[in-house]
Amino acid sequence: MSLSSKTHKGSLFCCAVPDCRSLPTMGCINSPGFMWVSIALILCFTAADPSPRVLNPMQVFLDSESFNSSIEHGVFLPLYSKVLPSVHISLRGASPYIGSSRFPLQVTSLNLVVQVAVGNPPQKQEMVVDTGSELSWLECIHNPLSAPGSSFNPFLSTSYRPIPCSSPVCTKETNNFPVPTVCTSNRLCQYSYSYADGTFADGVLGSDIVTLSPIHGSPVLKIPNFVFGCVPLPVPDTPGLMGLSQGSLSFISQMQPNTNPGRKFSYCIPDHVLHPESAGILLFGDSPFSKYLRYTPLYTQSIPLPYFNRVAYTVKLYGIKVGRRLLSIPPTVFLPDNTGAGQTMVDSGTQFSFLLGAAYRPLRQAFLAWNRGTLNPVQVNFPKFEGPMDLCFSHPAGAPFPEVTPVTLLFDSARVRLESHQVLYPVPKEIAGGQNNRTIYCFTFGNSDTVPMYLNIIGNYHQQNLWIEYDLQNSRIGFARAVCNIN
Numbered sequence: 001m002s003l004s005s006k007t008h009k010g011s012l013f014c015c016a017v018p019d020c021r022s023l024p025t026m027g028c029i030n031s032p033g034f035m036w037v038s039i040a041l042i043l044c045f046t047a048a049d050p051s052p053r054v055l056n057p058m059q060v061f062l063d064s065e066s067f068n069s070s071i072e073h074g075v076f077l078p079l080y081s082k083v084l085p086s087v088h089i090s091l092r093g094a095s096p097y098i099g100s101s102r103f104p105l106q107v108t109s110l111n112l113v114v115q116v117a118v119g120n121p122p123q124k125q126e127m128v129v130d131t132g133s134e135l136s137w138l139e140c141i142h143n144p145l146s147a148p149g150s151s152f153n154p155f156l157s158t159s160y161r162p163i164p165c166s167s168p169v170c171t172k173e174t175n176n177f178p179v180p181t182v183c184t185s186n187r188l189c190q191y192s193y194s195y196a197d198g199t200f201a202d203g204v205l206g207s208d209i210v211t212l213s214p215i216h217g218s219p220v221l222k223i224p225n226f227v228f229g230c231v232p233l234p235v236p237d238t239p240g241l242m243g244l245s246q247g248s249l250s251f252i253s254q255m256q257p258n259t260n261p262g263r264k265f266s267y268c269i270p271d272h273v274l275h276p277e278s279a280g281i282l283l284f285g286d287s288p289f290s291k292y293l294r295y296t297p298l299y300t301q302s303i304p305l306p307y308f309n310r311v312a313y314t315v316k317l318y319g320i321k322v323g324r325r326l327l328s329i330p331p332t333v334f335l336p337d338n339t340g341a342g343q344t345m346v347d348s349g350t351q352f353s354f355l356l357g358a359a360y361r362p363l364r365q366a367f368l369a370w371n372r373g374t375l376n377p378v379q380v381n382f383p384k385f386e387g388p389m390d391l392c393f394s395h396p397a398g399a400p401f402p403e404v405t406p407v408t409l410l411f412d413s414a415r416v417r418l419e420s421h422q423v424l425y426p427v428p429k430e431i432a433g434g435q436n437n438r439t440i441y442c443f444t445f446g447n448s449d450t451v452p453m454y455l456n457i458i459g460n461y462h463q464q465n466l467w468i469e470y471d472l473q474n475s476r477i478g479f480a481r482a483v484c485n486i487n
Helices: 064-070 357-370
Strands: 005-009 012-016 075-085 108-118 123-130 137-139 189-194 199-212 221-231 240-243 264-268 280-284 294-297 317-322 343-346 353-355 376-378 392-396 407-411 414-418 424-426 438-443 445-447 455-458 466-471 476-481
Touching (some): 414 476
Parallel strands (some): 123 240, 137 221, 343 455, 353 445
Antiparallel strands (some): 005 012, 075 280, 108 123, 108 199, 189 199, 199 221, 264 466, 294 476, 317 407, 353 455, 376 392, 392 438, 424 438, 466 476
16 A cells, blocks of 8 residues: 555544555554554545545544543553463363363463562562453462562461351352362362363462552552462462453452442453564553444353353354355354353453354365465474364465455454454464474464364454453443554
8 A cells, every 4th residue: 555645633643545445454543642552543535535534433543632531540551462381280171161171282372461469568470361261360389488489479468368168259259160169178268260271270269459550640459358269380480360251259340349330341462473572451440432342242141051151251253254255154153052052252361263163164164265375285283283273374484474365253233354463373483393494374263173162262362453342331342443562
């Protein structure tokens, strides 16, 4: 695209183009007054109509005024993307949401991490942001003589309290846990929390003060008596987990009503390929530009079903496009059946997306057909991309990132268009190995049937460059296209 001119009006830099259809997906304007995160709204000019108009209503723009207003009512935290060992450590058979595990666990995974302070005096802790989990937990050192380190030491906090198994927190608030809690020999509340990859995190429940120390002037927030799990993991530098599901013990549910009256949180994840070192943003409170978001209602299920996670953020996915072609996938594939299998959940704690085989197979076939001649399929044998992730390509090393046909996810009242950097993942050489003068790219959708797990997951790789708002009070999720990297 060649720009015919650039104009400066007020605090906005706008771009003029001869044809609206030639605009790229990402933005062409920015605000010099907004100094640390770029959220772009695409505006379009034509020769016939010089006044700007919105090209895509799913684009948002955050200017200085709206930002300054929003920090008075919300808490902003930097959101970092980190490649970490799997935070789900103990593999034990099956969970209620999946079948028996028989695929290689990923050695590393890209996680979204924030920093909080826990205890009195506060101890800095990193936590993986996980909208697919209810329980927050930390790696704990149960040794009063240990010096402060990356793990949380309850003995060094005067405000830490273990949760007894007779407490209502243990007997009632854990009803949504996949596995019931039990009593330890000293009458403490012990849990065993399962995840969609078949792994478990075991520990005891405790409570303490959690302090959020935000950025750029938004207020410090303290959450007293915050309930979380203490996991005695022997893995150094393993971050904890911030459970952000709809469950009663999730991080968002334990925030006081006066600190987050609307029960909302949002995040914006930067492009992992174009901006690998950039941070995104996590916001607790009202979004400064909700009016720009396209909302889709959350799917609810009042009756407990064996394969339905009722505290997950379940949305109605009704179709998938490759390019302009709507794939022939029966609508029933995207609806939970009478056992609860088949729900579609938005999960920030899973890197890639997974679809049930009846949806994955036609997507795989159409993507190959539309990109024949652009991509060269190749067989790989490294663990991260075998089994569920079975479509990879070989590309000349040093060549530009391949431009491929976009994939669009169609939700009720909203849609998310995935461009090349979200559809393909450049496999690091230390994982691919032995590919001289070639770069390996893999398709970022996997087959749930091969795991096996009985649901569709929209992972964080397909949430890049989107502002996503979780509105629990109104039972909906909002999406808007954005540029999310902190400058």
